[in-house]
Amino acid sequence: MTGPEHYRKAEQLLAKAAECSRPDDELSDEDAMALITVTTATAQVHATLALAASFAEVNPTSTWHEVAGGAS
Numbered sequence: 001m002t003g004p005e006h007y008r009k010a011e012q013l014l015a016k017a018a019e020c021s022r023p024d025d026e027l028s029d030e031d032a033m034a035l036i037t038v039t040t041a042t043a044q045v046h047a048t049l050a051l052a053a054s055f056a057e058v059n060p061t062s063t064w065h066e067v068a069g070g071a072s
Contacts, residue, residue: 003053006046013043 001009017039020032027035 001049003050003057006050006053010043010046010050013039013046017043 017036020027020036020039
């Protein structure tokens with residue numbers, strides 16, 4: 001995934017977590033909280049990867065550039 005793709009995925013996951021916080025007859029409060037926790041944690045990972053990818057983009061000579069897949 002590219003940095004922008006990670007960023008978009010983080011936004012999508014946060015929107016999903018927000019939906020889970022609304023009352024829903026299908027999920028118990030405990031299940032909703034678990035889903036929110038996992039979803040927001042996954043969103044945080046994608047946001048962190050987006051940040052790392054953006055660093056690699058502006059610093060093409062750094063090791064991060066190679067790790068993020070920018071090396072040819």
